Amino acid sequence: MSNSWKKGTICIQGGYTPKSGETRVLPIYQSTTYKYDDPDEVAALFDLEAEGHMYSRISNPTIAAYEEKIAQLEGGVGAVAVSSGQTATTLSILNICKSGEHLVAASTLYGGTFTLLSATLKKFGIGVTFIDPDAEEEEIIKKFRGNTRAIFGETIGNPGLNILDFEKFSRVAKKMRVPFIVDNTIATPYLCNPLKLGANIVVHSATKYIDGHASSIGGIIVDGGNFDWDNGKYPELTEPDPTYHGIRYVERFGNAAYIVKARVQLLRDLGVCASPFNAYLFNLGLETLHLRMREHSYNALRLAKYLESHENVSWVSYPLLESHSTYSLAQKYLPNGASGILTFGVKGGVEAGKQFIRNLKLAALVVHLGDARTSVIHPASTTHRQLTEEQQIAAGVAPDLIRVSVGIEDVEDIIKDFEQALRNLA
Structure with missing residues (x-):
């Protein structure tokens, strides 16, 4: 049903569908843990063979409903809520980029993002080349290297307010066989859907318009499910993960491989999760977005x-x-x-x-x-x-x-x- 709803309706009713007798309003599941009756049920969760919640660092019912609403608004296959917008940007890159690799980014970024990419990721061994977003397509392509793993930009630059040329950036990404990551914070999913304009991954600082009331800090990553990870450049998604008994993410999870890996690897290991209470407030903010x-x-x-x-x-x-x-x-x-x-x-x-x-x-x-x-x-x-x-x-x-x-x-x-x-x- 939600696939045919307009955005205003999704803002209010997306993500959470109560059963008969359940609360009409999304509840706050302020719990770290979940009860099961059979050890095999929990084992299946840890082997990624069953859906469910094992620990709120990785997933939580309140957070899951909020993630689903954002995924519906952006038109993605899944979303992961995290502790801040900076975290969303960081994880969106670390999920596919490791030491010795590189990304290309528009120079017209929020100052915190610019510093993250130019200074902090450098300490992780990840290089970045900043480009003028108004540069010709050929000039942007010249900045790519054999180890470039993504191209990054903002829908509306902060504070330059330049509008990203989605067609040009999408063409570049496709030619270079890398994902196109877009920060859609200022535009929000109500005003713009980058995934429909050629982007592959969308990030938000939910702290801003999604919350809308300056009450909570959080971020979110949305996977478009529209990138071919099995192109030889992303072995972390196609080769066995020894921490999950050799699971191959693309093989097991198909077009949701990227967002599943972000959750079960990075949230698991880094612990940069959203809180249920903040997710509740973000969901409330979305109702009037x-x-x-x-x-x-x-x-x-x-x-x-x-x-x-x-x-x-x-x-x-x-x-x-x-x-x-x-x-x-x-x-x-x-x-x-x-x-x-x-x-x-x-x-x-x-x-x-x-x-x-x-x-x-x-x-x-x-x-x-x-x-x-x-x-x-x-x-x-x-x-x-x-x-x-x-x-x-x-x-x-x-x-x-x-x-x-x-x-x-x-x-x-x-x-x-x-x-x-x-x-x-x-």
Whole structure:
């Protein structure tokens, strides 16, 4: 039934189907462990021969229902919830990339992801080459090596707000026979489904719009089930796993091999699991995702147009402004809205921008985005401060850039707050 539902219905009713007499609302199974009557039942779980829950580090009924809802919204064959968005990105790569191997990534990434790929994964022996996402297909292909195992990008760059050219990146991935991994955090599965646009793996920081209320930290990985892992490049998925009596993941689990391996290997060994309570809150957030994303997108476009005409504003960036460099891609891939993030610069440079932030009354200065409440931040001195100035520019972070996460308050009140803050610049 859920296969024919529209996204708004999946947001509310996907993932969890109570039986007669059971709770209408997804319950919190706040338990680490599960009772069985027969030792052979548990043995079958440990041999991956039966479905069920053995320990909440690997799976849990509340988390499973939330994972299923996200998989349905993204159109994937399965999902694994983890402890944070950074964890989701890390595991999505470690699942197929080991020491001595390499990936290609867009340079216009969230600062934490850029540092993860460029510094932390380097300590694991995994190399990365960053590319300009606007580069020609041939130029991107030149950055690939014989040991390249994936290409990575964000649907909407953070905070550069460039829209990923899915057709180009998908063509490159197919030509080079590697999976295309996409961070869909800012767009959310309501506004964009990368798996339908040529991606193979999707990751989210559920902390942002999926939660929507700044209450919980978590991440999730979704497997599209649409990549041929048996192409000679991914022996970890085709050769025997000695920790499970020689199971071959592709042979046993078919198009769900990637996501099963992520769960039964990486969650088992690293323990970076989601909590049942957070999964409950994420599921609750998803119930209004379709409503919130419409309002976030509407408010952001209204505010962007207002700022674009303001005498104290030097520039504005929002994907659905005609002046935006990837406006045509936004129209193509984000027909229902471009989410709630915009950036702009205040005339007078960095110091004027800081004063503007101090003047705000409704909007708050926080290290976050995707909240129901409007917030602002200066990325060059915060989220991207570990990057060099050159790296910041490559990531789309100008020195005077202010990132706004536009909330779902009445847009007239948001605009009034920005008006008074701009008017009262010293």
